[in-house]
Amino acid sequence: MLLANFAKDSPSKNTLDLCTGTGIVPILLSAKTTTPRICGLEIQPDIADMAQRSAVMNGLTDRLEIKCGDLNDAVSIYGKSSFDKITCNPPYMKRGKGMTNDSCSKSVSRHEIKCTLDDVIRVSAELLVPQGRFYMVHRPSRMVDIMCTMRKYRIEPKIIRLVYPNASKPPKLVLIGGMVNGGEELNFMPPLFVHDENGNYSEEINRIYGR
Numbered sequence: 001m002l003l004a005n006f007a008k009d010s011p012s013k014n015t016l017d018l019c020t021g022t023g024i025v026p027i028l029l030s031a032k033t034t035t036p037r038i039c040g041l042e043i044q045p046d047i048a049d050m051a052q053r054s055a056v057m058n059g060l061t062d063r064l065e066i067k068c069g070d071l072n073d074a075v076s077i078y079g080k081s082s083f084d085k086i087t088c089n090p091p092y093m094k095r096g097k098g099m100t101n102d103s104c105s106k107s108v109s110r111h112e113i114k115c116t117l118d119d120v121i122r123v124s125a126e127l128l129v130p131q132g133r134f135y136m137v138h139r140p141s142r143m144v145d146i147m148c149t150m151r152k153y154r155i156e157p158k159i160i161r162l163v164y165p166n167a168s169k170p171p172k173l174v175l176i177g178g179m180v181n182g183g184e185e186l187n188f189m190p191p192l193f194v195h196d197e198n199g200n201y202s203e204e205i206n207r208i209y210g211r
Helices: 002-007 024-032 045-057 071-078 104-110 117-127 140-152 203-208
Strands: 014-018 037-042 064-068 083-088 128-138 155-164 173-180
Touching: 002 024, 002 083, 002 128, 002 173, 014 024, 014 071, 014 117, 024 037, 024 045, 024 064, 037 045, 037 071, 045 064, 071 117, 083 117, 117 128, 117 140, 117 155, 128 140, 140 155, 140 173
Parallel strands: 014 037, 014 083, 037 064, 083 128
Antiparallel strands: 128 173, 155 173
16 A cells, blocks of 8 residues: 555556555556556466456456566566556565565565565666656665665666654655666655554554545
8 A cells, every 4th residue: 555655646657566466556556546557467376366356356457457477577578668667565585584484475475585676676677668667665674775776777766755653663664766767866755654652543644545
């Protein structure tokens, strides 16, 4: 939800969501934008099937296209410079770091088993048109890796927003946006607090979730 909300305001004719999982980001973007074509790519067949069925059940097959495939094959699947916007909620943990979940599906979603941060950004740079937009949600602990890798592949970091559980705790997520061949200027949005001082969801979180 946070990634879709973060990415929704930049106009797009062709959007791709990498590591789409069950397709929630494409579904949300179809509701929050007028983008006529939104694609999702997922490597796990059973999860991709769930995303395809969700598109059908929500009556979105005219706008949503879900495919099962390897992110590293995305350029051959879609063609170079095929999209003006890419979103991604990738695996956060490096392979061999942290606890690996017993469920193979969850391990692939959370750990860099099938793709790495470098893969995500490299492939996105190839798939995006010049001045195309890239949006990702990740862990703040990987921010240096993220920004260095983005510049390595000519996606200039342009905007960052940190997401905090509340005002007294460190950030848990970072939302970052970049532009292919963009100029050197990085802007910070105000912090996003999930909960207020009373432990309730913040007003902004409620607005984002439409509550």
